[in-house]
Amino acid sequence: MKGTLIGVGTGPGDPELLTVKALRVLQNADVVAHFAKRGRKGNARRTVESLLKPSVVELPLDYPVTTEIDKADSDYIDAIQGFYAEAAARVESHLREGRDVAVLSEGDPLFYGSYMHLHVRLAPRYPTRVIPGITAMSGCWSQAGLPIVQGDDVLSVLPGTLAEAELIRRLSDTEGFVIMKVGRNLAKIRRALAAAGKLDGAVYVERGTMDDTRTQRLAEKQDDEAPYFSLVLGPGWQARLREAVA
Numbered sequence: 677m678k679g680t681l682i683g684v685g686t687g688p689g690d691p692e693l694l695t696v697k698a699l700r701v702l703q704n705a706d707v708v709a710h711f712a713k714r715g716r717k718g719n720a721r722r723t724v725e726s727l728l729k730p731s732v733v734e735l736p737l738d739y740p741v742t743t744e745i746d747k748a749d750s751d752y753i754d755a756i757q758g759f760y761a762e763a764a765a766r767v768e769s770h771l772r773e774g775r776d777v778a779v780l781s782e783g784d785p786l787f788y789g790s791y792m793h794l795h796v797r798l799a800p801r802y803p804t805r806v807i808p809g810i811t812a813m814s815g816c817w818s819q820a821g822l823p824i825v826q827g828d829d830v831l832s833v834l835p836g837t838l839a840e841a842e843l844i845r846r847l848s849d850t851e852g853f854v855i856m857k858v859g860r861n862l863a864k865i866r867r868a869l870a871a872a873g874k875l876d877g878a879v880y881v882e883r884g885t886m887d888d889t890r891t892q893r894l895a896e897k898q899d900d901e902a903p904y905f906s907l908v909l910g911p912g913w914q915a916r917l918r919e920a921v922a
Contacts, residue, residue: 679772
């Protein structure tokens with residue numbers, strides 16, 4: 677009998693935003709796997725810290741590299757692809773023995789999630805389920821109380837790792853926007869927003885829904901330092917909102 681692979685969305689960081697279904701799956705899983713930077717627990721694992729049963733088998737999947745090498749470098753590509761293949765093999769060793777493996781994923785498993793690299797390798801051969809999670813962007817605009825899009829507004833989700841010219845082009849052609857993967861890209865993102873005429877309305881959210889969160893207008897942020905768990909929001913509905921409350 678084969679075990680079931682289960683991608684579990686743990687939400688944006690607040691344990692109370694974990695779904696009832698995700699909680700039930702975690703408490704019934706034989707194995708809980710989680711991605712993290714080597715030597716650290718990872719945000720998804722910290723989110724479920726108090727929710728796992730004592731008998732569960734934990735399977736840490738530690739990235740061999742994160743930001744030490746540029747993602748376009750062949751050494752990075754070889755290392756990370758080899759890592760995902762090895763991670764899939766480690767998970768499969770439990771599935772073959774009939775154990776259900778829940779793979780933790782920050783936010784939603786199928787939205788910029790590392791879980792997807794296991795899914796495409798294992799789902800064709802094993803029973804698979806995906807438990808959706810609240811995304812970081814949803815958690816952040818809810819925390820900020822920021823109406824993001826309405827009516828015919830277009831929402832664009834952009835990785836901050838894009839080239840500056842491409843960010844400008846895409847920001848100029850959308851109403852609402854979410855910029856993910858901010859980190860060390862914040863200075864470039866700020867320039868792109870200014871060039872696209874979108875800086876004034878942009879909102880910076882750091883560690884959304886977590887205990888040490890921070891929210892402010894990006895134009896008022898005095899530096900370009902940003903942790904991994906940060907993003908920039910741009911409400912497409914802003915102009916009409918001002919008209920509505922005037």
